[in-house]
Each structure stands twice: as C-alpha cells, then as structure tokens.
Amino acid sequence: MNQRRSSCLRLLCVCIGFEAGLLCLGSTALAQDTVTVKQQFLIPETNDSMAGEGPVRRYDWMKNLWQKRRATFASRLQQDQNAIVFLGDSITQDWGDDFRGAFGDRKVANRGISGDTTRGMLYRLKEDVLDVNPKAVVMLMGTNDLEEHATPKIIAGNVRLILKQLQAHDSDMPIVLCLVMPSSETKSRPAGKIKRLNKLLAEIAADNEGVHLVDTWTPFANDKGDAKVEEFPDLLHPNEVGYQKWKTTLEPTLKELNL
Numbered sequence: 001m002n003q004r005r006s007s008c009l010r011l012l013c014v015c016i017g018f019e020a021g022l023l024c025l026g027s028t029a030l031a032q033d034t035v036t037v038k039q040q041f042l043i044p045e046t047n048d049s050m051a052g053e054g055p056v057r058r059y060d061w062m063k064n065l066w067q068k069r070r071a072t073f074a075s076r077l078q079q080d081q082n083a084i085v086f087l088g089d090s091i092t093q094d095w096g097d098d099f100r101g102a103f104g105d106r107k108v109a110n111r112g113i114s115g116d117t118t119r120g121m122l123y124r125l126k127e128d129v130l131d132v133n134p135k136a137v138v139m140l141m142g143t144n145d146l147e148e149h150a151t152p153k154i155i156a157g158n159v160r161l162i163l164k165q166l167q168a169h170d171s172d173m174p175i176v177l178c179l180v181m182p183s184s185e186t187k188s189r190p191a192g193k194i195k196r197l198n199k200l201l202a203e204i205a206a207d208n209e210g211v212h213l214v215d216t217w218t219p220f221a222n223d224k225g226d227a228k229v230e231e232f233p234d235l236l237h238p239n240e241v242g243y244q245k246w247k248t249t250l251e252p253t254l255k256e257l258n259l
Contacts, residue, residue: 041074042063043062043066043120045058050119050122050123051119052118054117054119054145054148054154054155055117055144055145056119056120056123057115057117057120061115066120069093069113070124073111074127076109077131080109080132081132081133082133083109083134084108084109084138085129085134085137086099086108086110086137087111087112087121087128087140087162088140089112089113089141090113090114090115090116091143091181092110092140093110093113093114094114094238095112097110102244106259109134116141117141117148117150118145118155118158118159118162119145122161122162122165125162125165126165130166130169133170136175136176136257136259137166139162140178140216141180142159142180143181143194143236145158146180146188146194146197152193152197152199152200159201160204163175163204167208171210174257174259175208175212176212176254176257177201178216179202179213180197180201180216181216181217182194182217183226183227183236184235187234191224192225195217201213216246219245219249220245231245
C-alpha cells in the first residue's frame with residue numbers, strides 16, 4: 001500500500017511539473033509576442049532605414065503614442081478592410097476613430113497619428129494603410145514638417161513617394177489630396193511657407209491621374225493667410241466648426257468619386 005501511494009505521489013508531482021512547464025512556456029511565448037508587437041511599432045532609432053527625407057519626431061510622448069496608435073490599427077486590420085482611409089497627423093487623429101459620425105454609413109478608417117511627419121507616414125504606410133486594401137485614401141499632411149523646418153520641396157518629395165506606393169498597390173484607387181490648412185507664424189507655420197507647399201501639392205495632383213486635389217486652405221484662411229481663431233482656437237487644430245467645414249469641403253469630391 002505504501003509503495004502504491006508513493007508511486008501515485010510521484011506521478012502527481014510529474015503531472016504538476018509538466019503542467020507548470022506548459023504554463024511557463026505559454027507565459028514565455030506570450031511575453032515574446034508582446035515584445036515583438038512593441039518592437040514592431042517602434043519608431044526607428046535613426047533615419048537610416050527610413051525612405052524619404054526630412055524630420056522624424058522621436059519625443060517620448062510621440063514614441064508612446066506611435067506604439068499605441070499603430071497597435072490599435074493592427075487590431076482593426078480585418079475590421080477596416082476596404083474602408084476610406086484618412087492618413088495624417090493630429091488634425092486627422094483628433095477627428096476621432098469614428099469621425100463622430102460625420103460620414104454616415106460610409107466605411108471610414110482613421111490612420112492619423114498626432115505629431116507625425118510625412119516621412120513617418122511614408123514609413124508606416126504599408127501596415128497602416130496598404131494592408132487595409134483601401135477603397136480610397138484621403139491625405140492631409142505636412143504641417144508638422146514645417147514646424148521641424150523642413151522645406152516645402154522636401155515635404156512634397158515625401159508626398160510623391162507616398163502617392164507612388166499607393167498607386168503601385170492599386171492604380172485604380174482614388175486618392176484625395178488635401179492642401180495644408182492655414183496656421184500661424186507663431187506656430188512655426190508661416191503663411192508663406194504653407195502657400196509654397198500647397199503650390200507644389202497642386203502640381204503633384206495635376207501630374208498624377210487619380211489624385212484629386214481638395215482646397216482645404218482657402219476656406220479656412222483669413223485675409224493674412226492664417227487660421228481663424230473661431231475655427232482653430234490654438235491656430236493649429238480645428239474645433240467642431242472647423243471639422244464640419246472640412247467635411248463640407250470634402251463632400252463634393254467624395255460624391256464625384258462615388259465614395
């Protein structure tokens with residue numbers, strides 16, 4: 001009897017050890033998966049591996065937000081398939097993931113990250129946008145590049161690279177290119193530089209069939225070419241009035257494209 005009890009106890013210990021090992025392996029695999037996800041969405045430490053030119057922001061808040069937003073995008077990959085994708089920075093992000101119902105029954109996906117530059121958007125384009133197989137892409141970008149002292153020519157060059165990848169992915173996909181909205185010299189975004197950049201963006205749209213330019217500068221600019229405080233309280237980000245005007249400005253093009 002003692003011998004049998006001893007054997008049972010040894011067998012129980014082996015089973016417990018085996019299960020503990022499985023739990024340990026499972027925890028290790030989960031931890032490794034978590035590390036992989038975190039590494040996947042890190043902003044590269046240097047610009048060496050990044051296409052394009054110009055600034056890439058690496059502030060601590062930007063690194064954290066980049067990871068969080070891009071992990072959320074990845075979790076919505078299947079849900080957002082064939083959506084109209086909005087690619088941009090804080091002006092896009094702050095419209096909300098559901099755009100506060102502005103587009104009704106249209107399937108839309110927000111791929112804006114606050115603080116992002118055109119080079120950052122180019123870097124994340126495949127996973128955040130192309131992998132969604134968008135029905136169309138709406139682009140608003142470049143204002144943060146100006147704050148980081150990028151020239152309009154460099155910014156326009158990155159926009160061209162983004163368009164090239166979008167068109168290579170789907171040559172029939174409509175692309176809506178929005179002009180950079182007005183801001184203020186106090187925000188390191190003087191009207192003169194925004195006008196020069198917008199002139200280049202208009203030329204890019206004219207050179208690319210399937211790229212549809214939307215003037216999102218003229219409706220917002222005051223007589224000095226700056227943002228109006230009643231629409232941009234901080235002279236950079238639109239309020240509800242500003243977002244409604246953006247939507248109104250987009251609507252004719254979206255309808256023309258049957259979007």
